[in-house]
Amino acid sequence: MRRIVPKYAAAMALMGLGPVVLAQPGPPSDQAFLRNEGQWPAEVLYRSRSEGANVSLLRTGLSFSTAIPLAEADEGDPEKQGYLVWNLDLGDAGPGTRITSDTGVPSVHSFLRGPDARGYIVHPQQVSRITYHAVQPGVDVVLYHQGDGVKYDHRVHAGTDPASVRCHYRGIKELRIDAEGHLLVRTGLGVHRQHAPVSWQVVAGERRPVQVDYVLHGDSTYGFRVQGAYDPDADLIIDPLFDLLWASYTGATGGSNNINYCFANAMDPQGNVYLTGMVDSSFPTTPGSYSGPGNVVPEVFVAKFSSDGSTMLYSTYLPGNSSEFGTSIAVDALGRAYVTGKVDLNITNMTTYPSTANAYQPVHALGPDAMLTVLDPTGSSLVYSSFLGGDSPEDGFGIALGPPGIAYVTGTTSFIGFPEVNATAYPHGGRDIYVTKFDIDQSGPASVVYSLRVGSVGDQCQVHGISVDAAGNAYVTGGISSNSGALSFPVTPGAYSSTYTSGQDGLCALLFKVGNTLPASIDYATFLGPGMGGGVDVDPLSGEAYVTGRTRTFAFPTTAGALQPVHGADMFGNANNDAFVMKLDATGSSLLYSTFLGGPKEDEGTDIVVNAQGEAYVTGLAHVDFPTSAGAYQETVASLLSSDIFVVHLNADGSAYGCGGSTLFGGSADEYYGNFYDYLAPSIDLLEGTGSGDVVSLSATTHSQDLPTTPGVYQPVKVNGIADQPFFLKLGCEQLNAPPNAAFNTLVEPDCTGGLVQLFNTSAADTSWQWTFPGGQPASSTDQDPGPVQYAMGGQYTITLIVCNAFGCDTVQQTISVDPEPQLPVDLGPDTTLCAGDQLLLGPVPSSGSITWTLNDTIAQGSGTTLVVMESGSYSVQVTDSSGCMGSDTVLVLFTGVEAVVQSAVNDGVCAGGTWTFQAADGATAYEWSFGDGNTATGPSVAHQYSTTGTYQVQLVVSEGLCSDTVLLEVEGIPGPGSNDVDVVFPNVFSPNGDGINDVFTALGTPGDLACFTLRIYDRWGLQLFEGSGAGAPWDGRSQSGGAVPDGVYYYVAEVGGRVQRGTVHVLR
Structure with missing residues (x-):
């Protein structure tokens, strides 16, 4: 195992990581790798400490840095420090490299930036062992801690030439090998040493040491050279000593x-x-x-x-x-x-x-x-x-x-x-x-x-x-x-x-x-x-x-x-x-x-x-x-x-x-x-x-x-x-001669019918793989890391993995539950009845994917997340997301209500003070009339008499349930005459002889005063001979039977302007 950072190194693993506040005290993660859960730039996967330095694990390898106070700065002022950064690229590691770790545990650290707690990273996970798989074909690199430093081992799988391994430093001043076989790395702050490798392999069940030395390839790249006996058909472990777990x-x-x-x-x-x-x-x-x-x-x-x-x-x-x-x-x-x-x-x-x-x-x-x-x-x-x-x-x-x-x-x-x-x-x-x-x-x-x-x-x-x-x-x-x-x-x-x-x-x-x-x-x-x-x-x-x-x-x-x-x-x-x-x-x-x-x-x-x-x-x-x-x-x-x-x-x-x-x-x-x-x-x-x-x-x-x-x-x-x-x-x-240990994790991503299952192979010492996925597509795989498996429908499925190496096989099974997602949550609500003239907003529906609105299943209405409805019909929407899952709903919308119609408005005469009779059309349950003079009435048919002459707006409001309608009508209001405002006189004699002169008995006055006029004629015995009304109600001297009455004196009773007027008239032919 090789020490890879000098004891003097300290500071941030990458420049520009920004300030960090530890939310609670505790020992730094010097013996663990802290997982990046958003507290650092995305290119940093893990971060740790090694012999005083910060180490960032990237897709391509490792990045080291140490703080260098500027000449004019106080060493304690982090704002006035520069950084010396150098990298170690592990072979061809890059975006496609599979990187696995052991099971993580919550760390003691938290990262708090700014006042918004939603951005805080609280107790991110820490792990103790990380493996870069296939940094080159057939070569894995395992990183862990030993003492106060990060260490790494190379595992060269059978059939792979150890001489193909390459590790490339960037940002260093010199790379050389000393007389004892140690690798010396010189940076801007000095030289540090990586111990000479210790390696062996197991052949025919027997452990055999293998002499492996460092070899340089240019100014900043090193690899390995095998000296002496080596079996290319067996794995080679370089630096496999005790790890402190x-x-x-x-x-x-x-x-x-x-x-x-x-x-x-x-x-x-x-x-x-x-x-x-x-x-x-x-x-x-x-x-x-x-x-x-x-x-x-x-x-x-x-x-x-x-x-x-x-x-x-x-x-x-x-x-x-x-x-x-x-x-x-x-x-x-x-x-x-x-x-x-x-x-x-x-x-x-x-x-x-x-x-x-x-x-x-x-x-x-x-x-x-x-x-x-x-x-x-x-x-x-x-x-x-x-x-x-x-x-x-x-x-x-x-x-x-x-x-x-x-x-x-x-x-x-x-x-x-x-x-x-x-x-x-x-x-x-x-x-x-x-x-x-x-x-x-x-x-x-x-x-x-x-x-x-x-x-x-x-x-x-x-x-x-x-x-x-x-x-x-x-x-x-x-x-x-x-x-x-x-x-x-x-x-x-x-x-x-x-x-x-x-x-x-x-x-x-x-x-x-x-x-x-x-x-x-x-x-x-x-x-x-x-x-x-x-x-x-x-x-x-x-x-x-x-x-x-x-x-x-x-x-x-x-x-x-x-x-x-x-x-x-x-x-x-x-x-x-x-x-x-x-x-x-x-x-x-x-x-x-x-x-x-x-x-x-x-x-x-x-x-x-x-x-x-x-x-x-x-x-x-x-x-x-x-x-x-x-x-x-x-x-x-x-x-x-x-x-x-x-x-x-x-x-x-x-x-x-x-x-x-x-x-x-x-x-x-x-x-x-x-x-x-x-x-x-x-x-x-x-x-x-x-x-x-x-x-x-x-x-x-x-x-x-x-x-x-x-x-x-x-x-x-x-x-x-x-x-x-x-x-x-x-x-x-x-143990090179240990049988493998089969293990894997799954991530189920449900869809609308079944689900997609991602597989993560976490097996150890495995060199061959047999996966079976009953009910899945594909149904099997021999890849170390198979692609996702699609299950067309929900249910319980058992995935089996058999891993083998030269020393045995191991099998593990895991039963997963595939629970399809429900249809997209589309709900337009219950069927709705609205009043004519209103409008209804349908939606919003989920915004992902395509949206289609239709009226009565045929008429396209739009593709937005909402729809404004103003006419009756059956409205439907169908939403399809990017994965093909759909959701739909239909709602019946009815626009209904009543129309305010005045079928008739009739004055009962042409005389002053006549009564208006109004009739509304049927179809409503409530009718409210307003006559424009402060008076109201209810019901489909109403009558009203005005007390003041003028033009009036009559309003009818009809309602049915929550719906209503209003109509206006303009009428003339003529009040009945009163004792003070009616000027009517009667003659006391007339000669109905047909000569066209004074042939009738009638009231004399203005047309308005005579419009609402009633006249009755009686003989001296009280027998009514005549009754007439309106426009002076003229009497032509005849009885109700049509015959001419004899000359003489007759009595009249007249009603005009709400009062009764009596007198006599002499018929003289």
């Missing part, structure tokens, strides 16, 4: 007088991490866990963390009123945590440490006892808890699991009283080793399957590790110290070594195997050489055992071709402790490989795990000059005077590093396991089958306040100063 403190708050140690960790199949150790009351616990706060005295803790290290899933004490120690932990397939360790008695020889009713030994014996405690998957209750001891001190040092419910515990015991059950009797000494097999599904005495004790008369034995193979055989390592040298430890005939040899510390490492038949007995036991065994693992099928530990002698046995056959020596030629790793065959009789791991100072192997390929992952404590891989995550100890933990990945024959190489991890103070306890740390566990490689979890205790923790973990900051603090982390390395 995450690291976290545990959050203990105790000060320097407190005790907070972590001795062991384990992972479940989901990658969740479980820790145990001894802590005081300052350790955090979770609600609902088995116990609340602990006592001041040390006691056991058990904590479970999520697989990404971000969340404490549960944390509990296993409390008593004395000192309790959790020294080893294992987790079964059900998620139950098994813990062993030691329980002391208090000054009253009592303890309140919990035991369960089904315990083998529910009551503590004399002196410290070992224990086995099992928590349920939630950490809220005890499944099983038992003491294990006799009348002398016992300790629990190691635990391993068989099938669910089966646990193997090992530790030490002294003197008498330790329970030996269903086991062969072996010699006892001053301090012995025991191996006890539990079945927690049984109860009481039946819960111990066997309990075996072994030692050497008069000698002291120590044990640290235990492992179990698939057949249930237990493998135990530790050491023995003998004052006499006349050991009675039962080394078996044919063992690898039956000779006790001790070094400067008087110890001899040992290994023995306990068979799975009853009575339990030792199948083999062997000495290993001067030193102490610290950890053991076994190939579950072959029974080959792997042991690590420490030795202080040059004479410790190693094998030819081993990674480090020679013990380290200090400047005076003395041997301090080195770690060792040994592999023995299934019978314990042959040494398959043995190597030192160490430098000139004190180094110690404390734990070991082995993967299915027989590759060992070893951890322990290291000091200055411990050998690490070039380009390792941490190449040297953080402080010359302190210890760090180391992790070494060995290949299957112990001759070279595996993909993880050798790295250190630590801060500027000690990482260790406690100065006055024999419980070893760091501890390591392994999770295989994670897709592209192995993942190991590690735990220990630190004084350092500057461990390289990662963003988003449970506790990135040490909260108790230099005091003890448990910590834990995960490392990963890419």
Whole structure:
């Protein structure tokens, strides 16, 4: 892995990104890539920090920059700074390059610009690993963080020439290769170095290192050159060392007088991490866990963390009123945590440490006892808890699991009283080793399957590790110290070594195997050489055992071709402790490989795990000059005077590093396991089958306040100063011989009938692909990233992806739900009746696509989003969007109402004061008349008499429902005469003799006064002879029968102007 930005670099990744305000404080994303969600220009995909600089990930590669204060500017004024920018183009990466990342988590950052909160970018996602696929044909580039820098690896797929790889710098001053093979990049601010590559490939199941060197192509482009043997039919990984996946403190708050140690960790199949150790009351616990706060005295803790290290899933004490120690932990397939360790008695020889009713030994014996405690998957209750001891001190040092419910515990015991059950009797000494097999599904005495004790008369034995193979055989390592040298430890005939040899510390490492038949007995036991065994693992099928530990002698046995056959020596030629790793065959009789791991100072192997390929992952404590891989995550100890933990990945024959190489991890103070306890740390566990490689979890205790923790973990900051603090982390390395891991994501884009499904292949280590899409079009694909799949109708569909590489195949299925979009939302509303003369606005309808309006299905009306309607008819609209989805609606619009019509307006006479009669046309339900003189009336037919002469406008308003109409009519108003304004006179004689002179009797006056006039004639006996009206109502002297009346005097009654006038008239012919 290559460091790519100098430590002096700082500032913005691209010029002109603009000001940014962090909305909440938190650690910068120095160990993550922050996704661009709108806070930067679109060409920036991700942004991060690398050794003090800002790094922007572009489609074409990476862009770096550093701020340069202008000569006249204050260095603290960002407005007066220039920027030095240079780029690294990755091959032919460009717009078509597929770029993927791991699952993101919300960051602690927010970007606020201006007063409008709608433009704020709040907690954009951050990721830890990004892959540029096919930057050149057959070449991928993976970016991640290591230490405080961004790192990148090249993966050259089978069939691709590594010499074709090109990486091009822009904006630098010089590119050259030094004598050690490192790449030197000179910018305007100085020179920085990229380590020489470390590469290998797997051929025929065997890992083979490949010598790869940098080579220059011109002034600013570099590539790679393979030296020596290389198989073009196998993938080549350039720089595949350990990656730090995450690291976290545990959050203990105790000060320097407190005790907070972590001795062991384990992972479940989901990658969740479980820790145990001894802590005081300052350790955090979770609600609902088995116990609340602990006592001041040390006691056991058990904590479970999520697989990404971000969340404490549960944390509990296993409390008593004395000192309790959790020294080893294992987790079964059900998620139950098994813990062993030691329980002391208090000054009253009592303890309140919990035991369960089904315990083998529910009551503590004399002196410290070992224990086995099992928590349920939630950490809220005890499944099983038992003491294990006799009348002398016992300790629990190691635990391993068989099938669910089966646990193997090992530790030490002294003197008498330790329970030996269903086991062969072996010699006892001053301090012995025991191996006890539990079945927690049984109860009481039946819960111990066997309990075996072994030692050497008069000698002291120590044990640290235990492992179990698939057949249930237990493998135990530790050491023995003998004052006499006349050991009675039962080394078996044919063992690898039956000779006790001790070094400067008087110890001899040992290994023995306990068979799975009853009575339990030792199948083999062997000495290993001067030193102490610290950890053991076994190939579950072959029974080959792997042991690590420490030795202080040059004479410790190693094998030819081993990674480090020679013990380290200090400047005076003395041997301090080195770690060792040994592999023995299934019978314990042959040494398959043995190597030192160490430098000139004190180094110690404390734990070991082995993967299915027989590759060992070893951890322990290291000091200055411990050998690490070039380009390792941490190449040297953080402080010359302190210890760090180391992790070494060995290949299957112990001759070279595996993909993880050798790295250190630590801060500027000690990482260790406690100065006055024999419980070893760091501890390591392994999770295989994670897709592209192995993942190991590690735990220990630190004084350092500057461990390289990662963003988003449970506790990135040490909260108790230099005091003890448990910590834990995960490392990963890419396995070339690992089978692929199939994975993909989908994005369903519904349409009007079905949907379009976008596919995102997130598989790992995949080289071939078979997709099937039942019900889709296309129905299958062999592309790595197939195009979208169209489903013609809605429903549930199962997509299958099979990925393969040279080492196997993997299959994943995902059921998707295709829910078609509803028809475009077009709604014209209900059918509507309007009044004549009104208008109706239909719409708006969706504006996307085409719009067609029609009247009565035939007459085009327009294509806008609205339509103004003014006539009756059936109006329809159809909207079609860009994807072909349609929506339509129809509405019936009726314009109706009434018409105001005055059918007749009649005055009942021509006389003054006559009455007007008005008649409206039928069809309305309400009629309102206004006569223009302030008087009104209702109804279809009305009459009105005016009191004042004049011209009047008569208004008729008719209504039917909500509709109405109005009409105006002009009439003449002539009032009836009154006593003061009518001037009418009558003659008193007339001669109706037909001579044309004075032939009639009539009123004399103006025509207006005579227009409304009534005259009646009576004889002296009151018989009415005549009645007439209007225009003076002339009487011609005849009776109603038509005959002439005799001459004489007659009476008249006249009505004129509303008054009655009487008199006599003389007929004289």
